[in-house]
Amino acid sequence: MTKYVVVGSGIIGLYTTFCLLQHGVDPYQVTVLAEYLPGDESVNYASPYAGGNFSCITDDDPATLAYDKHTYTHLHVLQRELGGPACGLDRYLSTEYWDTKPSRRKLDSLASYLECYEVVTDGPAYGIRFKSWNFNCPFFLLNFQIYLQDKGVRFKRGKLSHIAQAYLADTRCVFNCTGLGAHGLGGVNDTAVYPTRGQVVVVKAPHVTENRMRWGADYATYVIKRPYSNDQLILGGFMHKDNWSGDTFRDQSNDILARTTELFPEILTRNPRGSSIADLEVVRVVAGLRPSRHGGVRIERELVDHNKILVHNYGASGYGYQAGLGMAHEAVRLALMGDSKI
Numbered sequence: 001m002t003k004y005v006v007v008g009s010g011i012i013g014l015y016t017t018f019c020l021l022q023h024g025v026d027p028y029q030v031t032v033l034a035e036y037l038p039g040d041e042s043v044n045y046a047s048p049y050a051g052g053n054f055s056c057i058t059d060d061d062p063a064t065l066a067y068d069k070h071t072y073t074h075l076h077v078l079q080r081e082l083g084g085p086a087c088g089l090d091r092y093l094s095t096e097y098w099d100t101k102p103s104r105r106k107l108d109s110l111a112s113y114l115e116c117y118e119v120v121t122d123g124p125a126y127g128i129r130f131k132s133w134n135f136n137c138p139f140f141l142l143n144f145q146i147y148l149q150d151k152g153v154r155f156k157r158g159k160l161s162h163i164a165q166a167y168l169a170d171t172r173c174v175f176n177c178t179g180l181g182a183h184g185l186g187g188v189n190d191t192a193v194y195p196t197r198g199q200v201v202v203v204k205a206p207h208v209t210e211n212r213m214r215w216g217a218d219y220a221t222y223v224i225k226r227p228y229s230n231d232q233l234i235l236g237g238f239m240h241k242d243n244w245s246g247d248t249f250r251d252q253s254n255d256i257l258a259r260t261t262e263l264f265p266e267i268l269t270r271n272p273r274g275s276s277i278a279d280l281e282v283v284r285v286v287a288g289l290r291p292s293r294h295g296g297v298r299i300e301r302e303l304v305d306h307n308k309i310l311v312h313n314y315g316a317s318g319y320g321y322q323a324g325l326g327m328a329h330e331a332v333r334l335a336l337m338g339d340s341k342i
């Protein structure tokens with residue numbers, strides 16, 4: 001039996017599968033179907049390239065703020081299920097600065113649930129400090145898949161040209177968690193979906209133990225510690241709208257290194273190898289495409305052929321890890337609501 005098919009094996013597809021199980025669905029009735037699976041790398045697979053921590057990147061619309069809050073306050077359940085921080089999900093302090101003070105609605109929401117929350121005045125603009133969640137994204141995805149497989153969920157590789165191909169004979173509900181793929185997938189063809197390209201420089205920095213971010217009108221500079229990674233530190237970044245390139249560029253890496261070391265001078269001053277940018281040990285440089293969407297995320301239920309259900313869950317842009325558990329909770333609620341046939 002495959003009553004439920006989750007199309008997409010990025011963080012949104014895995015969160016959605018986890019939520020199905022949390023709602024009591026039999027894991028043996030769930031198949032995850034995707035072109036790219038944990039362990040793969042492709043510019044068409046955003047999840048391994050994320051920073052990825054809980055930050056203040058999201059907009060201040062009520063729905064997104066609620067998805068953030070749900071995720072932040074429920075990640076400990078997932079962390080526990082996957083065996084604790086060594087699954088690649090740990091907690092570090094984060095300091096975030098804005099050039100312009102965020103809206104009262106956003107600040108009130110953050111202050112209502114972020115742990116160790118405080119306003120800081122030592123920075124260039126408005127700032128807060130709090131205890132964040134940090135993912136080792138590629139490692140965490142693999143552990144998440146293993147956890148779900150051990151429960152009985154089936155993972156299958158395959159590329160769909162039309163969403164209708166996801167329905168097997170006994171499938172009642174399909175979740176469309178295809179990220180950027182929703183743009184070209186037949187039966188969906190969502191032209192509101194577009195990429196926001198990012199490039200990051202990964203360095204080895206055991207001497208840095210927290211996150212730091214700065215948000216401007218047209219830039220984002222961030223330093224994210226990657227847990228259980230042999231001391232990797234992610235330095236970013238860029239928000240290139242509607243740029244489909246997975247290529248990396250040296251001048252962009254140089255710009256990232258200059259901005260991040262200005263924001264967080266201890267990256268250099270505490271480096272045992274030396275205090276210039278040239279002394280940093282660069283592990284790799286990568287570019288990824290955030291699956292953005294005009295109008296925000298799409299979490300929506302449709303009826304297909306009278307008795308089959310399609311639930312869309314995509315468009316998480318730069319916040320799939322930090323808002324995705326809340327998004328998944330809503331998608332699964334829509335799938336299961338008042339439907340005795342499911």
Ligand SMILES: Cc1cc2nc3c(=O)[nH]c(=O)nc-3n(C[C@H](O)[C@H](O)[C@H](O)COP(=O)(O)OP(=O)(O)OC[C@H]3O[C@@H](n4cnc5c(N)ncnc54)[C@H](O)[C@@H]3O)c2cc1C
Pocket residue numbers: 007008009010011012013033034035036037044045046047048049050051052053054055158159160161177178179180181182185197198199200236237287288289290291314315316317318319320321322323
């Ligand atoms: C540089 C960078 C930094 C980031 N930092 C952060 C951060 O710090 N915190 C945070 O929360 N988020 C961050 N993000 C954003 C985060 O990575 C995304 O929001 C998230 O990965 C989106 O997940 P997804 O599952 O929707 O998409 P994806 O990971 O792209 O997965 C899509 C899945 O759908 C499958 N698929 C697509 N089309 C088809 C098809 N036709 N047939 C079969 N399968 C298909 C793919 O194979 C894949 O399995 C960052 C992203 C980038 C690029």
